[in-house]
Each structure stands twice: as C-alpha cells, then as structure tokens.
Amino acid sequence: MATDIKDTAHAVEAAAVMRLLPARPRLLALGEPTHGEDALLDLRNELFRRLVEQEGYRTIAIESDCLRGLVVDDYVTSGTGTLDEAMERGFSHGWGASAANRELVRWMRAYNVRADSDGRPVSERLRFAGFDGPLEITHAASPRQALTALHGYLAARVDPDLLPCTADILDRLLGTDDRWTDTAAMTDPARSVGQSAEAGRLRLLADDLVALLDAQTPHLLAATSRDDVERARLYGRTAAGLLRYHHWMADTSPARMARLCALRDVMMADNLLAAAARGPVLVHAHNSHLQREKSTMRMWEGPVEWWSAGALVSARLGEEYAFVATALGTIRHRGVGTPPPDTVEGLLYALPEDRCVVDAPRLAAVLGDARPAPRVSPWFGYAPLDPARLAGNDGVVFVKDVPQS
Structure with missing residues (x-):
C-alpha cells in the first residue's frame, strides 16, 4: 500500500494540480485546515503565481471582508493608495498583518505594472477579491456602508423619482452603527436590532434598490462601466445579506446558529460566483467553507451543520x-505533533516529500475498505482531514511540517 500511496503523490505545482482535473475549472478552491500560518499562505502565493503564468488565472479570492477587499483590488489594479494602506484597510480578521498576504499584494501590483509604462491591458490585470461577508464570529457589520454606497451610485445616475427613498431616510433608519455591531447580540438574540421595525423597512428598501439597479443596467453600463455596475451589485447583495443575517440574529429558535452559519456561506457563494463571471479564480479559505459536503461545528448552543460555500458553488458550476x-503533518508550535500512522495524515507523513499534491479519489480507492482512523487534534484551531470525505475532494495538498510564522 505504501508504494501505491507514493504513486498518487506529486510535487505541488500548477501543472500537477491541473492533471487531477478533467478541464481548467472556473473556480479552483484551495482549502486550509487552520488559519494564520504564513507557510500555507506562501504555498498559496506560489501556486497562484504559477496559475497566472501557466493557466491564465487572473483573480484570487480569499476568506476576507468583501467590502474591505475593494481597497486591495483598487491598489493592485490602479495603484490607488499605498501598499501600507491596502494592508491596513483591505483585510479583515487581522490578516493584513501577515507577511505572506503583504507579499501577495505587492507581487500582484508589480505584475500589473510590469508590461510597460502604462501597465497591462485591463483584461490582463490581476484582480483581488475578499469573498466573505463583513462578518466576524462575534458580530456582523452595520449595513450602512453597503446600503448607502448603492443608494449613492443610483442617486447620481437615475431619475430621482425612481428611488424608493432619500439618503436622509436611509440615515434615519440605520441609526448609529453600534446598534448593529453589539457583540452581545451574537449570544443574546434580544440584543439584536435585526427584527426591529427600522430593520424590516431597510430590508424592503434594499430589495427595491437592487431591483432598480437590475432594471437600469443598460443605462448604467452606458453611463459608467461594467466594473462600476458589478461593484454596485456587490453593495446590493452585501446590504441584503447583512440585513438578512441581522434579522436571524434576533431569532430565538433552536435553528438560529445553523441558519447564521448557512447565511454566511450563501454570501460567500454569491461573491465567488460573481468573481468567476470575470474568468478563472483561485479561491483560498478554510477547508470547511470550500468542501462539497455539509460543514459541521460545535458551538455554545450545540452542534450545527450547514452547506458550505463550496457545496453551493459546486451545485451551480459542476465540473467548473x-x-x-x-492537510498537515505537524504544527509543533501549536502542540500538534507527528500524526498517528493509522491516519491519512500519518500515511502521507511517511512519504519522503515535504510537500506534495495527492490524487484524492485515487488515494481513497487505494485505501479501499481499510479506511484510516480519523485524526484527533489536541488544538482546537486545526481541523484534521476527514477520511470518510476523502473521495469527495479532487486533490489533497499535504504539508509535512508547518514552521512558526
């Protein structure tokens, strides 16, 4: 069996990944089982560079706030602001402090200006996208930024009589942002404003504004640009998604947390599908957001399960x-030592390569009924590979040892 497993492993290169697939996918998702390790982000950067140079990929999407990501995209495409500003304002979850993320943004900007003094043609420029909603595990953002940006875009370009409300009415209904971002609302639904009369009115107005955007698309494309219209669509789906999320934060039913997890991944999936409409995308996020099977998590209210963004996108795109x-061998600075030999990670750890990409369905076939035991992590921040789900992956990248960042 050891020889058979070795035969499924290859160097982590774009060509090796592509050989696992029937055709170049529109969305190629690379998962990670833990966050915050620059060694994994360095590997992601290296793979993205090769996908750009060899396979025509032009966009990378990461698990970060979709509105903040616009700051990074503006910097890499047109040089708006500075690298420091892009890192400070363009990432959520504190990921702007990552050296690997900084190197990614620096390289993307350099690539876009490298061709000549005018930079690359717009169609060939690299694009950056955050595809998460403006959400944290502790709270959700106010819908103000997305809703007022959408309203402002439309107010400047369509007949004022077509607008469902004025900017002043929006401002009054939104109130102060701290009403929306109260961290206590995550565990106490009574603290949420999501089912207030004002929030209900805002949901209807967001729907009307998105419908107006759709109805005026031909005019708006002529008056501005496709990128401007797509950005307005991002504002619209983010405003609607946040208002929906806040509504269910005020829910008191047993399904509350499962619904909130599902709504977050619906927002992720919608953003990924929008990015894929421009061309092939490398997506990087936690394995649990990208897998085709249901995701599960144990939370303070008990276990919850929901369909991941990857499952939702896969249902829409199929083989695209x-x-x-x-999967990882060790993260010794987190207390994750050598994997037991009877786990998938243990079998891969015995291979001589420090990093390899494995044909997952073929590996599952080699293992057959002798399914390895699930690995148990001593650290909550690392999610081992589920051997029962191995055949549902197109491949597995294995990193033997993760050094401290």
Whole structure:
C-alpha cells in the first residue's frame, strides 16, 4: 500500500494540480485546515503565481471582508493608495498583518505594472477579491456602508423619482452603527436590532434598490462601466445579506446558529460566483467553507451543520468547480505533533516529500475498505482531514511540517 500511496503523490505545482482535473475549472478552491500560518499562505502565493503564468488565472479570492477587499483590488489594479494602506484597510480578521498576504499584494501590483509604462491591458490585470461577508464570529457589520454606497451610485445616475427613498431616510433608519455591531447580540438574540421595525423597512428598501439597479443596467453600463455596475451589485447583495443575517440574529429558535452559519456561506457563494463571471479564480479559505459536503461545528448552543460555500458553488458550476483540501503533518508550535500512522495524515507523513499534491479519489480507492482512523487534534484551531470525505475532494495538498510564522 505504501508504494501505491507514493504513486498518487506529486510535487505541488500548477501543472500537477491541473492533471487531477478533467478541464481548467472556473473556480479552483484551495482549502486550509487552520488559519494564520504564513507557510500555507506562501504555498498559496506560489501556486497562484504559477496559475497566472501557466493557466491564465487572473483573480484570487480569499476568506476576507468583501467590502474591505475593494481597497486591495483598487491598489493592485490602479495603484490607488499605498501598499501600507491596502494592508491596513483591505483585510479583515487581522490578516493584513501577515507577511505572506503583504507579499501577495505587492507581487500582484508589480505584475500589473510590469508590461510597460502604462501597465497591462485591463483584461490582463490581476484582480483581488475578499469573498466573505463583513462578518466576524462575534458580530456582523452595520449595513450602512453597503446600503448607502448603492443608494449613492443610483442617486447620481437615475431619475430621482425612481428611488424608493432619500439618503436622509436611509440615515434615519440605520441609526448609529453600534446598534448593529453589539457583540452581545451574537449570544443574546434580544440584543439584536435585526427584527426591529427600522430593520424590516431597510430590508424592503434594499430589495427595491437592487431591483432598480437590475432594471437600469443598460443605462448604467452606458453611463459608467461594467466594473462600476458589478461593484454596485456587490453593495446590493452585501446590504441584503447583512440585513438578512441581522434579522436571524434576533431569532430565538433552536435553528438560529445553523441558519447564521448557512447565511454566511450563501454570501460567500454569491461573491465567488460573481468573481468567476470575470474568468478563472483561485479561491483560498478554510477547508470547511470550500468542501462539497455539509460543514459541521460545535458551538455554545450545540452542534450545527450547514452547506458550505463550496457545496453551493459546486451545485451551480459542476465540473467548473474543483476543490483541493490541505492537510498537515505537524504544527509543533501549536502542540500538534507527528500524526498517528493509522491516519491519512500519518500515511502521507511517511512519504519522503515535504510537500506534495495527492490524487484524492485515487488515494481513497487505494485505501479501499481499510479506511484510516480519523485524526484527533489536541488544538482546537486545526481541523484534521476527514477520511470518510476523502473521495469527495479532487486533490489533497499535504504539508509535512508547518514552521512558526
């Protein structure tokens, strides 16, 4: 069996990943089983560079706030602001402090200006996208930024009589942002404003504004640009998604947390599908957001399960979606030592390579009924590979040892 497993492993290169797939996918998803390790982000950067140079990929999407990501995209495409500003304002979850993320943004900007003094043609420029909603595990953002940006875009370009409300009415209904971002609302539904009369009115107005955007698309494309219209669509779906999320934060039913997790991944999936409409995308996020199977998590209210963004996108795109999970051997600075030999990670740890990409369905076939035991992590921040789900992945990238960042 050891020889058979070795035969499924290859160097982590774009060509090796592509050989696992029937055709170049529109969305190639690379998962990670833990966050915050620059060694994994360095690997992601290296793979993205090769996908750009060899396979025509032009967009990378990461698990970060979709509105903040516009700051990074503006910097890499047109040089708006500075690298420091892009890192400070363009990432959520504190990921702007990552050296690997900084190197990614620096390289993308350099690539876009490298061709000549005018930079690359617009169609060939690299694009950056955050595809998460403006959400944290502790709270959700106010819908103000997205809703007022959408209203402002439309107010400047369509007949005022077509607008469902004025900017002043929006401002009054939104109130102060701290009403929306109260961290206590995550565990106490009574603290949420999501089912207030004002929030209900805002949901209807957001729907009307998105419908107006759709109805005026031909005019708006002529008056501005496709990128401007797509940005307005991002504002619209983000405003609607946040208002929906806040509504269910005020829910008191047993399904509350499962619904909130599902709504977050619906927002992720919508953003990924929008990015894929421009051309092929490398997506990087936690394995649990990208897998085709249901995701599960134990929370303070008990276990919850929901369909991941990857499952939702896969249902829409079929073979144009591909998922390569990442599995790890050790993260010794987190207390994760050598994996037991009877786990998938243990079998891969015995291979001589420090990093390899494995044909997951073929590996599952080699293992057959002798399914390895699930690995148990001593650290909550690392999610081991589920051997029962191995065949549902297109590939597995294995990293033997993760050094401290």
